[in-house]
Amino acid sequence: xxxxxxxxxxxxxxxxxxxxxxxxxxxxxxxxxxxxxxxxxxxxxxxxxxxxxxxxxxxxxxxxxxxxxxxxxxxxxxxxxxxxxxxxxxxxxxxxxxxxxxxxxxxxxxxxxxxxxxxxxxxxxxxxxxxxxxxxxxxxxxxxxxxxxxxxxxxxxxxxxxxxxxxxxxxxxxxxxxxxxxxxxxxxxxxxxxxxxxxxxxxxxxxxxxxxxxxxxxxxxxxxxxxxxxxxxxxxxxxxxxxxxxxxxxxxxxxxxxxxxxxxxxxxxxxxxxxxxxxxxxxxxxxxxxxxxxxxxxxxxxx
Amino acid sequence: xxxxxxxxxxxxxxxxxxxxxxxxxxxxxxxxxxxxxxxxxxxxxxxxxxxxxxxxxxxxxxxxxxxxxxxxxxxxxxxxxxxxxxxxxxxxxxxxxxxxxxxxxxxxxxxxxxxxxxxxxxxxxxxxxxxxxxxxxxxxxxxxxxxxxxxxxxxxxxxxxxxxxxxxxxxxxxxxxxxxxxxxxxxxxxxxxxxxxxxxxxxxxxxxxxxxxxxxxxxxxxxxxxxxxxxxxxxxxxxxxxxxxxxxxxxxxxxxxxxxxxxxxxxxxxxxxxxxxxxxxxxxxxxxxxxxxxxxxxxxxxxxxxxxxxxxxxxxxxxxxxxxxxxxxxxxxxxxxxxxxxxxxxxxxxxxxxxxxxxxxxxxxxxxxxxxxxxxxxxxxxxxxxxxxxxxxxxxxxxxxxxxxxxxxxx
Numbered sequence: 141x142x143x144x145x146x147x148x149x150x151x152x153x154x155x156x157x158x159x160x161x162x163x164x165x166x167x168x169x170x171x172x173x174x175x176x177x178x179x180x181x182x183x184x185x186x187x188x189x190x191x192x193x194x195x196x197x198x199x200x201x202x203x204x205x206x207x208x209x210x211x212x213x214x215x216x217x218x219x220x221x222x223x224x225x226x227x228x229x230x231x232x233x234x235x236x237x238x239x240x241x242x243x244x245x246x247x248x249x250x251x252x253x254x255x256x257x258x259x260x261x262x263x264x265x266x267x268x269x270x271x272x273x274x275x276x277x278x279x280x281x282x283x284x285x286x287x288x289x290x291x292x293x294x295x296x297x298x299x300x301x302x303x304x305x306x307x308x309x310x311x312x313x314x315x316x317x318x319x320x321x322x323x324x325x326x327x328x329x330x331x332x333x334x335x336x337x338x339x340x341x342x343x344x345x346x347x348x349x350x351x352x353x354x355x356x357x358x359x360x361x362x363x364x365x366x367x368x369x370x371x372x373x374x375x376x377x378x379x380x381x382x383x384x385x386x387x388x389x390x391x392x393x394x395x396x397x398x399x400x401x402x403x404x405x406x407x408x409x410x411x412x413x414x415x416x417x418x419x420x421x422x423x424x425x426x427x428x429x430x431x432x433x434x435x436x437x438x439x440x441x442x443x
Numbered sequence: 444x445x446x447x448x449x450x451x452x453x454x455x456x457x458x459x460x461x462x463x464x465x466x467x468x469x470x471x472x473x474x475x476x477x478x479x480x481x482x483x484x485x486x487x488x489x490x491x492x493x494x495x496x497x498x499x500x501x502x503x504x505x506x507x508x509x510x511x512x513x514x515x516x517x518x519x520x521x522x523x524x525x526x527x528x529x530x531x532x533x534x535x536x537x538x539x540x541x542x543x544x545x546x547x548x549x550x551x552x553x554x555x556x557x558x559x560x561x562x563x564x565x566x567x568x569x570x571x572x573x574x575x576x577x578x579x580x581x582x583x584x585x586x587x588x589x590x591x592x593x594x595x596x597x598x599x600x601x602x603x604x605x606x607x608x609x610x611x612x613x614x615x616x617x618x619x620x621x622x623x624x625x626x627x628x629x630x631x632x633x634x635x636x637x638x639x640x641x642x643x644x645x646x647x648x649x650x651x652x653x654x655x656x657x658x659x660x661x662x663x664x665x666x667x668x669x670x671x672x673x674x675x676x677x678x679x680x681x682x683x684x685x686x687x688x689x690x691x692x693x694x695x696x697x698x699x700x701x702x703x704x705x706x707x708x709x710x711x712x713x714x715x716x717x718x719x720x721x722x723x724x725x726x727x728x729x730x731x732x733x734x735x736x737x738x739x740x741x742x743x744x745x746x747x748x749x750x751x752x753x754x755x756x757x758x759x760x761x762x763x764x765x766x767x768x769x770x771x772x773x774x775x776x777x778x779x780x781x782x783x784x785x786x787x788x789x790x791x792x793x794x795x796x797x798x799x800x801x802x803x804x805x806x807x808x809x810x811x812x813x814x815x816x817x818x819x820x821x822x823x824x825x826x827x828x829x830x831x832x833x834x835x836x837x838x839x840x841x842x843x844x845x846x847x848x849x850x851x852x853x854x
Contacts, residue, residue, distance in 0.1 A: 183541065184515060274682035274693060296629075296684030298834055382508060384630020386830040387681055401512040402819045404541070 177410035178183025184404040192407065199411030209412065212385075212395040215302065218368040219311075219391060223306045223313075228363050230310065230353070238318065239325045256315035264379035267308035271295050271380075295381055298388035305380050305389055309373065317362045324358035325351070350380075357434045364427040371420060392416050467757045468499045471527040472513060476502045476688055477707050478579040478778040486776070491764045496785065498757045500527075507531075508631060509685075511819065518543055518751065526752040527761055529578070533632075533818050534810065535569035540816040544747040548573040550759055557620030562809050563781040567745035569814065570775035580781045582739040582805045583640045583703050583729060584798075586712065591619050591700040600727060602734035604644060607701060611677040612795055614700045622679035624672055625699040627687045628833060630826045635812060636740045637703055638829060640721040641665035642739020644731030655813055655850040657825070657843045659665050666839040670832050683833050695720060703729060705742060709798050710776045726797050728804040741809040743781075779806075787842075812819040817853040824849045 142150070176191030178199055182192030203209045238249055256264065270277045273293040273418045284287045293301060294304040374393035377383065383390035383398070390398075396416060473484050481504050488500050503525075505513050513533060517524035518541075530538065538544050549574060556564060563577035585607070587600070595614045601607040609621035627633035642649075647661025656662075672678040679685075679693065687704055691711060694702040695718035702708070715721040728737035746765060748758045764770060771780035775791040779802055785791050792799050815821060826847050831837035837845075 200635070273679075273684065274696070281509060293681040293684055296681055297835075301684075334614075382630060384830065386630070386834055386836065387827050398823065401516055402823065403817070404515060404537075404819075 159383050163173050174410045174413060177406055178408075179411075180369040180407045182410075184400060184406040186228050186408075195407070199408045200415070201414055202408060202413055208387075209395065212390050212392050215389075216371060216373070216391040217391075219302065219306055219309075219373060220367055224347060224370055226306075226310050227314040227317050227366055228359065230314045231362065232321055233319045233357065234314065235321035235325055235355075236351075238322055252318060255312045255314050256319070258312065260312065260375045261379055263308060263312045264376045268295070268306075268309070270302050271401055279370040283394060296385055298386045301381055301385055301388050307378060308380065309370070309376055312376075313369070316366065317359070320362040321355045324355040324406070328354045336406045360430050361427075364423070364430055368420060368423050368427070374415075461732055466497055466499050467754050468501060469526040469752075469754060470501045470503065470524065471760060471761070472503050472505065472510070472517075472525045472839055473529050474507045474510050476507055476704050478581060479558060479774060480777065483774055483777060487765060488761075489612075490770075491761060493762060494764070495757075498761065500761060512537075514543065515541075518749070525749045526749055526754055526758040528749055530568040530575065530745055530747055531632075532741050532745075533566065533572050533814075533822070536572060536573075536814045537816040538747075538819055539569045539572055542612075542750055545750055545755060546572045547575060547748065547759065551576070556849055559781050560743060560806060562776075562806050563743050565742065565811065566743040567747070576762050577743055577744040577745040577781045578746045579631050579742075579778045580740040580763075580764050580806065581705050581707075581744070581778060582637060582802075583705055583710075583742060584703060584726050584801050584805060585729045586694060586702045586708060587725045587727070588694070588697070588700045588720055588723050589725045590720070591623075592725075594619050595700075600725075601730060601732050603732055603736075604641070605732070607730060608668070608672060608675075608677060611672070613676070615677060618701055620698060620700070622676065624678040624682075625685065625690050625693045625702045626669075626678060626682040627685045627704070628669070628682040628830070629684050629686050629689075631686060632822060632826075633686050634826050634829055635822050636742055638665055638669070638825070639740040639810055640729045640738045641702060641814055642738070643666060643731055643740060643808065644723065644736060646731065646736070648810065649813045654848070655815070655821075655853075657846040657850065661838055662843055666843065668780040669829070670839060673833060674688055682733050682804055683830065694789060706779060706798065706802075707777055711797070726773065726801050728801050728808075737804050737808050739805040739809045741811045742805040743809075808838070815853060821846075821853060823851055 177192070179194060179196060180192040181195050182196075187191055234252060237243065238252065258266075271294040273279065273296060276294075279288075279291040283291065292300070294300045309327060332350050333346060336350060341349065372393050373391050374397065377389050377391060377394050378397075381389040383394050392412070393416070396409055396412045399405050399412060403409075471480075471488075475481055479487075484504075485502060488502060492498060492500060510531070514525070514528050514530065516837055522830060526546075530544070535544075559577060560580060563580045566577045567573055567575045591614060592600075592610070595610070595710065596619050597610050597613065601610050607624075614620060614623045626637050630639060642659075642661050642665045645661035645664045645728075647659045647665070649657065650654060653657065661824075669678075673680060673682075679699065680694075681689075685693070687708075690699075690702050690704050691708045693699050694704070694708070695712045698721045709726055710722065712718045712724045713721050729739060730736065731738050746762045748755050748762070752758050766781065768780060768782045771782060772785050772788055772790050775785070776795065779798070780786070786799060811820060812818070825846050828837065828842040832839050832842045
């Protein structure tokens, strides 16, 4: 005779099984096939009558010795670290602001969320226009405020193109951080602050002792999610610069895309994709660890 | 028994009637920019469907930059995908290697072939295989702003690139426009087209003794001209992020005295609804390094039947219609017809006399970009190296050497 708990567990598995099966088919099969492809010299579309040949780890060796691949990797890491850090800082500041009581707060909250609700393609097109060297708003704004003295080609110069794309990415994604942090902020009881104020705690002290611990969990989840997303950055680059100028915005995803679809090298494209997946797996592990630690800390609090 | 036979006959009749009324659906892939616009292609297709009620054509439009990858990905994913696809002059080698398009040699008569410009026909032929019908006959021309030239006191049109630069210098000195020249030098195929136009004008080619060669004197001269025009402030520095549409907008906005672009810009830049310089637009063949020489790139495109198509007959009907002389004549202000005879038709020539005059020279000197199955990779390398020169991080010599080195490694 099964206990209630055992029966519930069994029932859970039965209910989950169909979904697990679908997930297995949808992810495991393509993944296995990609792994297999990465050890071959397959072209994306087999030329008539030739089967892909097994070439072992050659694709991987090539990727690791390929300067282009390494540069793309560093570029991607730069993109990820800097844009996520900036998104974190702006996200928290805006959340703190929106948590204050003032007239028109609800309207402002909606406005802040708006960029995040825009499809990436639309956001990218919008920023391509804003950065337009002849009639873009960025040049107009910066010259009118006297910050630069002549119009510049932001997306046409390798020194500024990547940063310009990152700016557009931050613009779109900091609201996610704001959203999550704001939710956490609203769970802090106002009496805590009042008590702290009575004890004579400064604003900074109140932030360190009350606010930050309360939002740390939400913030770390937001940042890790953003990190994984930023690491895979593709669409905004495809629309804004297509990897140029002089490859200065060619991130790993774009590199893999070009190898597979423009050059039709499915084999090496797969190898690059697998390498990227491994790097992503590291990030996901980090995410899981954070969640796990947070949950432990949470239950410790309750006890 | 009688009723049974009757029933059978009725069923057969019904079945045949059903199949006669069955509509074949074709999927066709086009691009959104240059030559015919999306609106025009929809109108052409509408007219075709009216004449062929049994064929329904689903149209899909993507930017030029996505066209190649879309065709390839559709095949790579298996299934039927597209029936009719628009393809560029640079892809037949690769598409033929990977068997992406049906060989339609037997569908085009010798008589038809003779009636089409050889330059256009070349676009769709690779290694003796005909992969479709040419549809857009195109090359890049040098556009100029008549008012700006007049204001600068320039009375004769430039005969060489050197003279274009000299004129540009005068225009800049007189403050008529900040950057007299504008190009499409973004990291894209457009950059290769501009470069090819220059190489062709300087009498160069991409093959030397059957091998790819980018270090010829003409090639170096082309790259040096590009770079020095930027250094002198004659070319708009934003050219390095521009595609053809950006060039058109800058020129139409009165921000340039000279621009290199495809045929389609001629009528759009002359349309007062979308251009501030309407009526001032001049067109001439891109010059070369000596008077009387011209440069041009083969930028033609064709319509082909995808290998996976299960309706090749209907697809061919559609392609034949789209490439037919009457249809091409009707839309001649957007793209010049592939048919030689069309140029005697006033519907084609009226109001475009100067375009046709330029075409007469340019279409005969079009240089083809290298024909290799690995063109995409070669082109990427070329784009990247050319841009290195344009942003000042490599010398023309070093960059072209690097292209040669990577071209030698192509399989």
